[in-house]
Structure formats: structure tokens, C-alpha cells
Amino acid sequence: MKDLKAVAYEADDVLDDFEYEALRREVKIGDSTTRKVLGYFTPHSPLLFRVTMSRKLGDVLKKINDLVEEMNKFGLMEHTEAPQLPYRLTHSGLDESADIFGREHDKEVLVKLMLDQHDQQNLQVLPIVGMGGLGKTTLAKMVYNDPIVQKHFQLKMWHCVSENFEPISIVKSIIELATNRKCDLPDSIELLRRRLEGVIDRKRFLLVLDDVWNEDDNKWNEHLRPLLNSVGGPGSIIVITTRNRRVASIMETLQPYKPACLSEDESWELFSKRAFGRDVQEQEDLVTIGKCIVHKCKGLPLALKTMGGLMSSKHQVKEWEAIARSNIGDSVKGKDEILSILKLSYKHLPSEMKQCFTFCAIFCKDYEMEKDMLIQLWIANGFIQEEGTIELSQKGEFVFNELVWRSFLQDVKTILFRSLDYDFVVCKMHDLMHDLAKDVSSECATTEELIQQKAPSEDVWHVQISEGELKQISGSFKGELRSSNS
Ligand SMILES: Nc1ncnc2c1ncn2[C@@H]1O[C@H](COP(=O)(O)OP(=O)(O)OP(=O)(O)O)[C@@H](O)[C@H]1O
Ligand SMILES: [Mg+2]
Missing domain, CATH: 1.10.287 (Helix Hairpins)
Incomplete structure (x- = not known):
């Protein structure tokens, strides 16, 4: 291949x-x-x-x-792809707004726990722990946006950590979040500490560190903790989300919170909202088969949402039966379990959407992608083919909406530049979807992966690159690059 x-x-x-x-x-x-x-x-x-x-x-x-x-x-036979979906140009896939099921109670427990720390003099750290796709980030967002929480803390900051747990870059980001301005201080702990003290002062702050992977307790205990402990008022809290219990144990001062998987009823609500949210009718036989599919998702929201999105493109009972018969989630465990479900959904994407989706792995995890730029890149790379009288950009828009509807892309929001009277739409890719894109194709890489030689350069056709980085990696390509986005 x-x-x-x-x-x-x-x-x-x-x-x-x-x-x-x-x-x-x-x-x-x-x-x-x-x-x-x-x-x-x-x-x-x-x-x-x-x-x-x-x-x-x-x-x-x-x-x-x-x-x-x-x-x-090999005696391969020609196989024609299943008929493509009709291009619905008035598709409303972008509206994934807050259809959250079954987390009200978890939210209340966490809000109460956080408020109860109001007279604690020492900085408290509350981990939310659980497997990928369980809804830790979603729950943390619910807590963060709760009006009582918003009022209780004088300063609220959200930082997505992912793999980069470098104290200096985290402190810089905190300063930027607190001031809403770029921090151009040099990488000196002393200078950063002084600036941090200035901007946070004795304010009671809430800091969410989303998606932490750090297992090096030195980085926390020797560097970051003393810095953060020396600022802020009583009752300040750091909430972290992590998949890893050991990671949590390095930082925690409070008992980690472990959200449960969704119940069968909540799972059904989430799945059916997607599956029957467009033009597939909620008829009896589909409900029976749908419940089997839901059972295989084991209460994992990302799996339920993705499977619901997939089933919304299947109109026939026999198509539903075939998917219910597939052996997803039967034998494998943990991350592989959810990946097998996501992979099944990927397999059912039309081929041009497959290319558009895997192309998004050109960006690093948690990167905010701009919709119009993404569509232009898809078109420039020839992933989107002309069809009848539909314009390429309109078709690109449809592909984008479909990928959002099926949860391959998420967190769509419109950013408004008031001063320029201009707005644009951005989105993200869930980190497990990013893993999936990497798993099914090695064509895209980030500059970092190339520099650290984590991606075999002979397989890479697309890379996102800055001018400075270009100099660093020039020479590491054996083949030709088709797209580089800077
Ligand atoms: N209770 C819920 N109801 C509906 N959708 C949910 C719910 N919880 C999570 N989701 C959706 O499931 C997906 C995965 O959720 P989320 O990103 O919060 O998982 P996570 O546990 O943080 O995963 P990871 O460990 O990979 O960071 C998201 O698209 C989110 O919108
Ligand atoms: Mg998360």
C-alpha cells in the first residue's frame, strides 16, 4: 500500500x-x-x-x-466503494454544543470539594483520573465553567499540558493566561518567579492542567510546585486530568477523582442522539441492534459518540447488523479497545474523507486548526475531487462538517476579531483520534517527530514547519515533500 x-x-x-x-x-x-x-x-x-x-x-x-x-x-479483486453520502450543503454538523450526559453529579461533587478548600493555606492539587476517552477533560471543563466556580476563584486558567511538562514553559503559559499577553521573558526561573508573583499576587486561583503525562517527580517537586506554592491566596487549586494513576500520585494533595463509565441508559442517550440525529429513523429493529452496539462501547463517551456518528450514515438494517457483529471491544483492553472502535468508524469513511482526516496529523496534538485553511490544504493536495456543479470549497465544507459529526474533529468554535470585524472557525482533534490518524498513516509528521527521528522520513509526505525549523531538518528527507505548512 x-x-x-x-x-x-x-x-x-x-x-x-x-x-x-x-x-x-x-x-x-x-x-x-x-x-x-x-x-x-x-x-x-x-x-x-x-x-x-x-x-x-x-x-x-x-x-x-x-x-x-x-x-x-495475490489474486486481489477490484472492490467498488460503498456509494458516497449525498452532499448535504446545509448540514448542521457543527452543532455539537454541550450534549453532555450523566456528569451532573460528578460535577457537583467536584465543585463542592473545591469550595471546601477555601481556607487551605497550601496549594491543593486535585487529579481527575481515568482511561482515554472517558470524559475527564469534559468533566474538568464543566467544573471550570460552573458559575459558582467562576465566582469563587479570582483567577481562572486552563493550560493543556500533553507531553510538554517543562516547568519553564508551563510558568510562561500561566503568566500569559493571567495577563492575556505574550510573555517574552528569557528562560530564567528567577525572572519568571518575580513576574508570576506580580501577576498572581495573593489572588485565589484555579489552574487546570489538562492531560498530564509527567512521571518525573523532580520536575514537579523541585521546580514547579515551589514556584506555584509561593503565589496565590488561600483555597487556590490545581486540577489535573491524567490517564495515569502514577502521574496523579506525584502531584496530588487531594484524593484523585475517578469518574465512572456512563450507565447503559446514559450511553444510549448519547449514542442515539447521534445515530438518529439526522435522517435515520429510530425504528424498533434498529433500536435493538443499536443497544448491542452501545453495549460494546462499555460506557466510553468517545466510543459512543463516534459509533453514533457512524451509524447515522447507515440506513439499512443489514448494515447495522454487520457492524453489531464486528468484534470491536470483545477481546482487547484499555487504549486498544477504544482504538479498535475508532478504527472501525474510520474504515467506514469515504476514501476522500479518510485522506482529509489523516492529513490532520500534520499538526501536533491539541493544535487549534483553522477550518478555512484546512479546507484549502485538502483542496491543494487533491484530496477533494470535483463533482458535478458543486464547488470544491463547498465540498470541503461538507467534508469538514461530516468529520465533526463523526467526532473525527471536535471542539469547533468561532473566534471573533472585533477590531478587524472578522471571524473564523477553529477546531481540534481528540488526542485518541490523533493517535488513530498516526496509526493508519505515516504520511504526516510534525517537525518535532522528524527532528527526534520518531517518524521514518522516507514515509513522510506532509509536514507542518516553521522557517527556523526548516533549516534544522533540511537534509533529513530522502524523498520529496508534498506539503509543508508554515
Ligand atoms: N458525558 C458525556 N456526554 C457526552 N459526550 C461526552 C461525555 N464525556 C465526554 N464526551 C465526549 O467524548 C469525547 C472524549 O471526552 P474527553 O476528551 O473529555 O475524554 P478524556 O477522558 O479527557 O480523554 P483523554 O484521556 O484522551 O484526554 C469528547 O469528544 C467529549 O465531547
Ligand atoms: Mg482529556
Whole structure:
């Protein structure tokens, strides 16, 4: 498959060269005889172009023939893809607003616990622990946005940690969150401490550190904790979310909170809202099969939401039965269990959406992607094909909405620039969806992965890169890059 993709990209590049040359000839100014004659001796000489291109074309055709021969040896049969979904241009997939089920009680318990710390002199740390996709971040958001919590704390800050638990970068981010301005101090703990004291002072603060993975207790106990402990008023709290019990134990001062999986009823509510939220009717036989599918999701919200999104594209009973028969969630455990469910949903995406989705792994985890830029990148890479009279950008919009509806993309929000009278839409990818995109394709990488050689450079076709980083990694590519986003 990898070879096939590589040769398809190569063929696409050859066609691009032809297109470029045709355009170049169209816009060439002047056509005097001297210019025509001289033209034969420049790098754009038609003669040279013909020779180079026929060689490139010959190479690509040979590679394709070799692959076809190889495929024939395996006796592969042609398979036509299931009919595509009709393009609903008035799709309302963006509205994933706060359809949260079964977490009211958890929220109340946590809010009370936090308020009860109001006269604690020492900084308290409250971990929310549980497996990926369980809803820790969602619960933390509910608590954070609760009006009582908003009023109780004088300063509220949310920082997504993920893999980067560097004390300096966390403190810088805290300063930025507290001041709403970029922190341009040099990386000196002393300078940062003084600025931190200035901005937080004795205010009672709430800091959420989302998605912590740090197992190095030195980083917390020797560096970050003393810094944060020396600022803020009584009752200040850090809430962390983590999948790892050991990570929590390094930081906790309060008992970790472990949200339960959703009950069968809550699970059904979440699943059916998605599955029957569009044009599939909630009929008896689908409900019976749907309950089997829900059972396999074991109360994990991300799995339920994704499966609901998938089933909303299946109208026939036999399609529902086939999915209920699949062995998702039967034998594997933990992260693999949920990944197998997400993978099944991915398998049922139309092929162009598959490409658009996996392309998003070009961005690092938790990156806020701008919708219009994403659609332009999909189009530029040829992932979105023309169809009838629908414009490519409209089709891109549909793909975007569909990926949101099926939970491959999430956290859609509109950012308004009042001063410019301009707004744009951004979204994120759940970290498990990012893992899935990486798992199914190695074509996209972040610069960091290339620098640390975590991604095999010969497989990488797309990378997001800044100008400085470009210098750092130039030379590490064996092949050609198709897209680099800076
Ligand atoms: N109670 C709920 N009702 C409906 N949807 C939910 C609920 N809890 C979580 N979700 C949805 O499930 C997905 C996963 O939730 P979330 O990101 O909070 O999980 P997590 O435990 O933080 O995962 P990770 O460990 O990967 O960070 C999100 O898309 C979220 O919107
Ligand atoms: Mg999370």
C-alpha cells in the first residue's frame, strides 16, 4: 500500500509539472523569433521539458506496471466503494454544543470539594483520573465553567499540558493566561518567579492542567510546585486530568477523582442522539441492534459518540447488523479497545474523507486548526475531487462538517476579531483520534517527530514547519515533500 501511495503521489507530481508548464507557456510574454530560439537553450526549453518529462512519465508507468503485476500475484479483486453520502450543503454538523450526559453529579461533587478548600493555606492539587476517552477533560471543563466556580476563584486558567511538562514553559503559559499577553521573558526561573508573583499576587486561583503525562517527580517537586506554592491566596487549586494513576500520585494533595463509565441508559442517550440525529429513523429493529452496539462501547463517551456518528450514515438494517457483529471491544483492553472502535468508524469513511482526516496529523496534538485553511490544504493536495456543479470549497465544507459529526474533529468554535470585524472557525482533534490518524498513516509528521527521528522520513509526505525549523531538518528527507505548512 505504501508503495502504491508513493507512486500515486509521484504520478500526481508529474501531472502537476505538465499543468504548470502549460500555464507558464500561456502567460509567457512576447514571442519574438530570437526569444523562441533562445528559449531552446534555457531550463524551460520545450525540448528539455519533453525529454525530462517523458523519462519521468516512463518511470512512473513502469512502477505502476510492476505494482499491478505484484498485485495480480495475490489474486486481489477490484472492490467498488460503498456509494458516497449525498452532499448535504446545509448540514448542521457543527452543532455539537454541550450534549453532555450523566456528569451532573460528578460535577457537583467536584465543585463542592473545591469550595471546601477555601481556607487551605497550601496549594491543593486535585487529579481527575481515568482511561482515554472517558470524559475527564469534559468533566474538568464543566467544573471550570460552573458559575459558582467562576465566582469563587479570582483567577481562572486552563493550560493543556500533553507531553510538554517543562516547568519553564508551563510558568510562561500561566503568566500569559493571567495577563492575556505574550510573555517574552528569557528562560530564567528567577525572572519568571518575580513576574508570576506580580501577576498572581495573593489572588485565589484555579489552574487546570489538562492531560498530564509527567512521571518525573523532580520536575514537579523541585521546580514547579515551589514556584506555584509561593503565589496565590488561600483555597487556590490545581486540577489535573491524567490517564495515569502514577502521574496523579506525584502531584496530588487531594484524593484523585475517578469518574465512572456512563450507565447503559446514559450511553444510549448519547449514542442515539447521534445515530438518529439526522435522517435515520429510530425504528424498533434498529433500536435493538443499536443497544448491542452501545453495549460494546462499555460506557466510553468517545466510543459512543463516534459509533453514533457512524451509524447515522447507515440506513439499512443489514448494515447495522454487520457492524453489531464486528468484534470491536470483545477481546482487547484499555487504549486498544477504544482504538479498535475508532478504527472501525474510520474504515467506514469515504476514501476522500479518510485522506482529509489523516492529513490532520500534520499538526501536533491539541493544535487549534483553522477550518478555512484546512479546507484549502485538502483542496491543494487533491484530496477533494470535483463533482458535478458543486464547488470544491463547498465540498470541503461538507467534508469538514461530516468529520465533526463523526467526532473525527471536535471542539469547533468561532473566534471573533472585533477590531478587524472578522471571524473564523477553529477546531481540534481528540488526542485518541490523533493517535488513530498516526496509526493508519505515516504520511504526516510534525517537525518535532522528524527532528527526534520518531517518524521514518522516507514515509513522510506532509509536514507542518516553521522557517527556523526548516533549516534544522533540511537534509533529513530522502524523498520529496508534498506539503509543508508554515
Ligand atoms: N458525558 C458525556 N456526554 C457526552 N459526550 C461526552 C461525555 N464525556 C465526554 N464526551 C465526549 O467524548 C469525547 C472524549 O471526552 P474527553 O476528551 O473529555 O475524554 P478524556 O477522558 O479527557 O480523554 P483523554 O484521556 O484522551 O484526554 C469528547 O469528544 C467529549 O465531547
Ligand atoms: Mg482529556
